[in-house]
Amino acid sequence: MGCFAFKSGKNKAENQRRRPAGGAKSPAPTSDGTGPTSKASSASTPTRSIQELSEERGAARLRAFGLEELGSATNGFSRSLKVGEGGFGCVYRAFFRSAAGGRVVLAVKRLNQRSLQGHKQWLAEVQFLGVLEHPNLVKLVGYCAEDADADKHRLLVYEFMPNKTLDDHLFSRAYHPLPWRTRLQIMIGAARGLDYLHQGVPEVQVIYRDFKASNVLLDGEFRPKLSDFGLAREGPTDGKTHVSTAVVGTHGYAAPDYIETGHLTVKSDVWGFGVVLYEILTGRRSLDRNRPAEEQKLLGWVRRHPPGGGSFRTIMDPRLGGRYPVAAARETARLADRCLGRNPKERPSMREVAEELERVLQMEPAPTSAPATAKR
Template identity: 45%
Template sequence: MGWIPCSGNSGTKKKIVKMEVQHSLTRQIKPTPGKLKRNSSTNSKDTSKNGNAEHIAAQTFAFRELANATRNFRADCLLGEGGFGRVYKGRLESINQVVAIKQLDRNGLQGNREFLVEVLMLSLLHHHNLVNLIGYCADGDQRLLVYEYMPYGSLEDHLHDISPGKKRLDWNTRMKIAAGAAKGLEYLHDQANPPVIYRDLKCSNILLGEGYHPKLSDFGLAKLGPVGENTHVSTRVMGTYGYCAPEYAMTGQLTLKSDVYSFGVVLLEIITGRKAIDNSKSTAEQNLVAWARPLFKDRRKFSQMADPMLQGQYPSRGLYQALAVAAMCVQEQANMRPVIADVVTALSYLASQRYDHNIQSNSRLAPGTPPRTRRRQ
């Protein structure tokens, strides 16, 4: 992306960067008949007074302020690291808020284009299952994003390589997270105009807030979906191995159903506790979907697919239904997969069916007494 070099005072820098972001937005949306709806609920000093949808509803921060917030990006403030760069926890005195600050790795795989897309998407889209972008920094060659802080980390942190002493996710929490993540995807597919294809749905991109409330994050690879009579968007294959839909990986043709496939992989991870790709397992079990497909055909084997960490504390009927949803989402043929709205309906129902392992355990230990028959005289 051809960024305009930032020079002069801070106010001039902010205006130049904001112009570049707005021009990028115009270029990206102009060919489509629809227009992305602006994030109307975000209050910001950079929001246009006339409400023009091309203005970015996110604050701009100076690099020095973000450096101070993270104590010069000290190692003990590091939350994690991904394709974009490192994420730090910090406190911004100007807004009196704890935040997560993502710093672009200038030698990393993702660059200015992904940075721009992230700012645009999260400034224009708003939903309680999407992470909230507070602002960004583009001082000189520095590129940083400022998000709300999600205290429980990512879903991946709670499913894989769990540290000793960390609480395991119970069945009810898993279904709540699955339903919430699906609702975030439904918003992108069905309420954004034009629709947005997330393209990078995976456990590490589902962040958890208080009460394990899930929010989708990292929109650097998101694309505006097909509109009108178009059935797909052609683009270079991006994403994470193990989550990419087969037709997208082979042809580069991206559709909303590509996201549904990725969601199916995530749902399988939630149910089984296994990773999408796990090279530490035998060859037949390294790819989660390839391992699961034969088991989907035999309901008697469904219990073998439940995460051992659940210790049998899950509803059998709920397990079968959740696996049925996952199986439909990871169908090889895209047109055989459900739309995300149907997935939301199914998972919202499962999340509403609270499982109490104490009641279930008692019912298993004390089965119903068979009806008595009168003794013959």
């Protein structure tokens, strides 16, 4: 495997000479709403755009990698090192050597050359994750932007997350089922990450726009980190209540008000969070064509078994084996219903969601030892 000396971060002048995507400064996509276009508002007074902040901070924080060194680190982008694949492209485990001689494992995401929107999403990731920093957001280490003949090579280098995604552990039989407390702890961390995006950056508000279980990565201790910021968008400015944009995201997780009007707000993220709350309760995807017709759409099915009803327990994930506090499960479902309110103004903030989940977590004492969650 390609292992070599992992160099320390470049100095600021060096990074400024190697900014992403052709020019003295990082350009921001403006054509279709998938990237930052304007300044945004948050709980405090916004003063800067993501593009401005990226030009100021990203150069100092991100390393510009060469295509050759990333090819070496992934053994020529070997299929044996591929750990995931999505619309953007493939993700590989990459091996580097630290200055001290130890091995450093990172993840390299390589843009699919046939991806029409790929460059804009790549640039959005560089800009947002070059600025944002939180324990519940995946860390972007650097990027690669090299053009050779007709080929445009766009790659991203992240911290490596050994336990893959929440989606894998909820829906794949290759993994032991996640215990109740672990599910709640993961959702609490994800809620904190979204709250940081919505209210935690003084200069700008960020709308994530694609919250789903497959975008929640899990580290070695099953701590969650939000990933894939290619569809993230700056929030409204100048006293506006929403951002008007083309509807993008993942079917089954996008808020109906956003789909119907194109009006994007932080409450659009809250809706997606409510969908995933029901996924952790039921162990079912938001849409599953392999189930009976009346059970294919998760939200339609769970509405027939409300939290206060006698049939509520029938929706719970059978892989939990009944090892969960029923009262806490009901409270979690009630919270999910609030997140899924038809009127976006009535949905809770992500800070309220995190606080409520913390309260639910305390409804039963922590077990002395949690069931195994390792891959079989």
